[in-house]
Amino acid sequence: MEHKELTESLTTLRDYIRWGSSEFYRHNLTFGHGFSRALDESVYLVLHALALPFDWPESYFDTRLTETEREKVLNLLMKRIYSRKPSAYLTNEAWFCGLPFYVDERVLVPRSPIAELINNHFEPWLDATRVDNILDLCTGSGCIAIACQYAFPAAQVSASDLSADAIEVATRNRQKHGFEQTLSLYESDLFEKIPTRKFDLIVSNPPYVDAQDMADLTDEFKAEPEMGLAAGDDGLEIVDRMLSNAADYLTDHGLLVVEVGNSQMAMMEKYQHLPLSWIEFENGGSGVFCITAQDLKRNSNRV
Numbered sequence: 001m002e003h004k005e006l007t008e009s010l011t012t013l014r015d016y017i018r019w020g021s022s023e024f025y026r027h028n029l030t031f032g033h034g035f036s037r038a039l040d041e042s043v044y045l046v047l048h049a050l051a052l053p054f055d056w057p058e059s060y061f062d063t064r065l066t067e068t069e070r071e072k073v074l075n076l077l078m079k080r081i082y083s084r085k086p087s088a089y090l091t092n093e094a095w096f097c098g099l100p101f102y103v104d105e106r107v108l109v110p111r112s113p114i115a116e117l118i119n120n121h122f123e124p125w126l127d128a129t130r131v132d133n134i135l136d137l138c139t140g141s142g143c144i145a146i147a148c149q150y151a152f153p154a155a156q157v158s159a160s161d162l163s164a165d166a167i168e169v170a171t172r173n174r175q176k177h178g179f180e181q182t183l184s185l186y187e188s189d190l191f192e193k194i195p196t197r198k199f200d201l202i203v204s205n206p207p208y209v210d211a212q213d214m215a216d217l218t219d220e221f222k223a224e225p226e227m228g229l230a231a232g233d234d235g236l237e238i239v240d241r242m243l244s245n246a247a248d249y250l251t252d253h254g255l256l257v258v259e260v261g262n263s264q265m266a267m268m269e270k271y272q273h274l275p276l277s278w279i280e281f282e283n284g285g286s287g288v289f290c291i292t293a294q295d296l297k298r299n300s301n302r303v
Contacts, residue, residue, distance in 0.1 A: 006019075006074060007071060011065060012062050012064055013046055013063060014062055016042075016046045016074070017039070017043050021039045023081055024038035024081065027081050029080070029081065030084075030221070034094060034110075034111055044087060045076050045090070048091050049075075049077075050065075086224075088110075089104060089105055089109070089223060096110035096143040099146065099150065101142070103169065106163070106169050107228065108228040112259055112285075113287075115147065117203075118144070121151055122255065122290075125257075125290050132200055133155060133156050133197060133198065133200055133251075134156070135194065137160055137203075137206065137242065138160075138162075138204050139160060139161045140166050140169070141166070141169050142171075142174055142185070145159035146173055146179060146183065148203065158184045158186065158194065159183065159185050160190065160193070160194060162187070164187050165225075167186075167187045171185055190241060190245065198251045199254060201255055201257070202246055202255070203256075204256075205258075206242065207231040207238050208229075208235045208236070209231060209261070209263075210232070210235035210262070210263055213235070213262055217229075235263030235266055242256075242258065243256075243271075246296060251293060255292055256296065257288065260287050264286065274295070274303070277289060
């Protein structure tokens with residue numbers, strides 16, 4: 001059906017939401033960048049094209065769109081279909097911990113289950129009353145660091161990333177949320193350029209995709225920066241280096257929290273001698289472990 005025929009036959013929000021969902025499935029799009037279903041992603045894009053909030057009441061879905069509005073909605077839905085880019089890159093918007101962030105192709109789309117830990121102040125693994133300094137390694141868009149700053153307003157938060165492009169995006173988000181005075185950003189290869197300081201919490205969502213999974217990525221995931229995903233044959237290239245230095249940057253009561261996603265089994269096998277705690281999430285997600293500073297130090301000759 002031609003573009004003009006579509007805009008003439010589809011008239012309401014509900015029409016475009018239904019059409020978008022059907023076309024997403026028909027073109028075998030991949031979901032997983034904030035939305036798990038075609039319907040949810042279609043709702044988001046239709047509402048975004050109309051400058052309406054995502055929680056817009058469904059009772060309005062049967063309202064008719066103007067011709068200009070129909071064009072905007074259809075163009076955005078078709079862009080998602082034919083570019084195969086995650087919606088976040090098309091709208092330059094992603095949500096994490098209920099907070100809005102600017103994103104583009106220079107950073108991964110925020111989607112870490114670590115959000116649930118932040119909302120719970122990392123308890124019971126961490127005493128939230130003893131958190132004065134936090135470090136976010138491989139910060140990307142800065143979403144974890146910024147969400148931690150909201151959760152621990154009195155803490156000094158630092159964040160690092162090897163990518164200068166990512167630091168630019170994180171700087172934009174730091175300004176967006178008004179944390180220029182409390183959140184420090186460093187272009188650094190893990191701990192390399194971090195000022196000497198002890199942290200009560202080190203948290204990281206580093207690259208952890210192994211070589212086989214990288215080869216099998218769909219177009220939506222290939223749209224993300226490879227630097228933020230690839231981590232060698234076993235997916236642990238970055239985590240290996242992180243573990244070897246983390247104890248030196250943690251306070252005696254400190255905690256290291258790391259997401260390794262699908263590389264969890266490789267991590268469990270390679271570091272079976274470490275007392276890692278694998279976190280279970282109420283809202284879904286897996287592949288996140290934590291380990292205390294004391295346990296890291298006791299096993300310092302084995303990492």
